[in-house]
Amino acid sequence: MEIEQIKDLMDHFEASGIYKMEILLGEDKLIMQKQPPAPVIAAPAAPVQAAPAQAQPPAQQADAPAAAPAVGAQPEGVVVKAPVVGVFYDASAPGKEPYVKVGQHVEKGQTLCIIEAMKMMNEITAPVSGTVADILVAREEMVEFEQPIMIIKE
Numbered sequence: 001m002e003i004e005q006i007k008d009l010m011d012h013f014e015a016s017g018i019y020k021m022e023i024l025l026g027e028d029k030l031i032m033q034k035q036p037p038a039p040v041i042a043a044p045a046a047p048v049q050a051a052p053a054q055a056q057p058p059a060q061q062a063d064a065p066a067a068a069p070a071v072g073a074q075p076e077g078v079v080v081k082a083p084v085v086g087v088f089y090d091a092s093a094p095g096k097e098p099y100v101k102v103g104q105h106v107e108k109g110q111t112l113c114i115i116e117a118m119k120m121m122n123e124i125t126a127p128v129s130g131t132v133a134d135i136l137v138a139r140e141e142m143v144e145f146e147q148p149i150m151i152i153k154e
Contacts, residue, residue: 006030017084017145019122077133077153080124082143086117090139098139100132100150112150115143130154 013021013032023030082088090098090113099111106112106126115122130152137149 017117018120019083021120077151078128078130079148080112080127080150080152082115082145082147082149083124084115084117084122085145086115086122086143088137088139088141088143088149089114089116090135100135102132102135104132106130106132106152124149126152128152128154 009023009030010032014034019035020033021031090100092099092114099113100106106129108126108129110126112124112126112132115124133151133153135150137143137147143149
């Protein structure tokens with residue numbers, strides 16, 4: 001591979017939404033990787049006095065999906081957003097345990113999920129250490145660029 005070809009590839013890579021690329025040409029291997037954009041950290045919402053929630057029977061609580069935040073509501077914690085458009089995967093393969101679960105403590109840099117974009121697997125890592133407060137998308141759900149996918153409370 002010529003140096004001009006490598007420079008051209010680097011320019012295209014830098015301008016793209018891809019964060020890691022590996023190219024194999026015979027015995028030559030070129031790996032390019034960059035950091036995803038920093039997550040947007042939401043300011044904590046002002047405390048609001050809410051009416052006490054009515055308890056559900058235990059069977060319903062286990063099966064009930066997590067409620068999505070109200071439109072316009074500011075979630076508490078660090079909002080992890082999708083850096084690319086693609087398919088959300090919470091595990092490394094079908095049938096495998098998810099990388100993280102709600103309530104689990106994570107360390108900064110720990111893999112949270114994978115977003116597949118154009119046959120490229122983009123590992124999404126924790127921007128901060130904390131507890132996974134909410135996972136906002138389901139396995140194999142299509143996510144948009146900058147769509148909130150998780151909330152981590154520091």
